[in-house]
Amino acid sequence: MSLSVQNLTVGYRDRTVISGLSLAPIAAGQVVSLVGPNGAGKSTLLRAIAGLTPARGDMRLGDLNLGAMSISERARHVAYMPQTLPQDVALTVLETVIAALEASPVAESHTHSADQAMQALVKVGAAELASRRLDRLSGGQRQIAGLAQAMVRRPKVLLLDEPTSALDLRHQLDVLTLARTYARENDAVVIMVLHDLQSAARASDHIVVLSDGAVKIEGAPQQAITPEVLADVWQVQARVENCGRGLIQVMVDAVL
Numbered sequence: 001m002s003l004s005v006q007n008l009t010v011g012y013r014d015r016t017v018i019s020g021l022s023l024a025p026i027a028a029g030q031v032v033s034l035v036g037p038n039g040a041g042k043s044t045l046l047r048a049i050a051g052l053t054p055a056r057g058d059m060r061l062g063d064l065n066l067g068a069m070s071i072s073e074r075a076r077h078v079a080y081m082p083q084t085l086p087q088d089v090a091l092t093v094l095e096t097v098i099a100a101l102e103a104s105p106v107a108e109s110h111t112h113s114a115d116q117a118m119q120a121l122v123k124v125g126a127a128e129l130a131s132r133r134l135d136r137l138s139g140g141q142r143q144i145a146g147l148a149q150a151m152v153r154r155p156k157v158l159l160l161d162e163p164t165s166a167l168d169l170r171h172q173l174d175v176l177t178l179a180r181t182y183a184r185e186n187d188a189v190v191i192m193v194l195h196d197l198q199s200a201a202r203a204s205d206h207i208v209v210l211s212d213g214a215v216k217i218e219g220a221p222q223q224a225i226t227p228e229v230l231a232d233v234w235q236v237q238a239r240v241e242n243c244g245r246g247l248i249q250v251m252v253d254a255v256l
């Protein structure tokens with residue numbers, strides 16, 4: 001099922017952040033990176049797709065009209081992993097993943113939930129964190145636990161807000177690979193906010209560059225990340241080298 005976002009308008013109180021935004025349809029199995037400067041509206045866009053921030057416009061998953069769904073119905077299809085997770089949760093990691101699962105209508109028995117939650121932790125490589133308290137983890141460990149919470153319901157749309165920001169190099173690569181595997185294995189759409197453009201190119205089939213609440217350009221990594229776009233959107237003078245296999249290297253020569 002492909003995800004379609006058309007003519008989306010989102011704002012806070014008296015301020016419109018995103019106005020009439022449309023994205024090219026995102027096919028099942030695809031990973032999309034959302035990049036752009038601070039304050040461009042990336043989190044706002046993900047939260048609007050998840051139904052966590054009110055929005056006007058048309059959002060569909062295949063034939064399903066996401067905008068017409070109740071919050072709990074929408075949560076069966078769409079999961080959002082926030083930029084920062086609450087730090088004061090005095091539960092074990094396993095308990096938080098079970099809670100994330102049971103908050104959704106797909107949960108079955110509690111024993112079954114515990115098994116599913118454990119499987120999600122194994123999937124993200126964090127089985128050893130299961131019995132640790134969430135509020136006593138490092139920032140990176142908490143981020144990986146958050147990923148298990150978002151993935152445990154197997155949503156068809158997985159929205160990850162800067163999922164690698166607290167991670168070391170190896171864990172960053174693992175999480176980016178996991179996003180790809182998740183999309184393929186579950187026929188799901190994964191949209192990630194990333195600041196590292198090289199990671200975005202490595203990890204995704206498609207890149208959306210957001211600037212001032214509007215899509216500046218979207219397309220394959222080599223089409224979206226160009227010296228012109230870097231100058232226009234990030235105000236840097238940079239070279240972009242194609243390194244094969246979809247990889248790019250961005251070399252910044254000067255700030256403009």
Ligand SMILES: Nc1ncnc2c1ncn2[C@@H]1O[C@H](COP(=O)(O)OP(=O)(O)OP(=O)(O)O)[C@@H](O)[C@H]1O
Binds near residue numbers: 037038043044
């Ligand atoms: N709850 C809120 N109430 C009012 N304005 C908000 C709220 N959240 C975000 N904004 C404003 O909306 C705009 C977009 O913010 P958003 O968090 O979506 O940007 P972003 O692209 O995710 O930024 P960053 O890369 O810094 O995380 C900003 O100008 C921000 O100040």
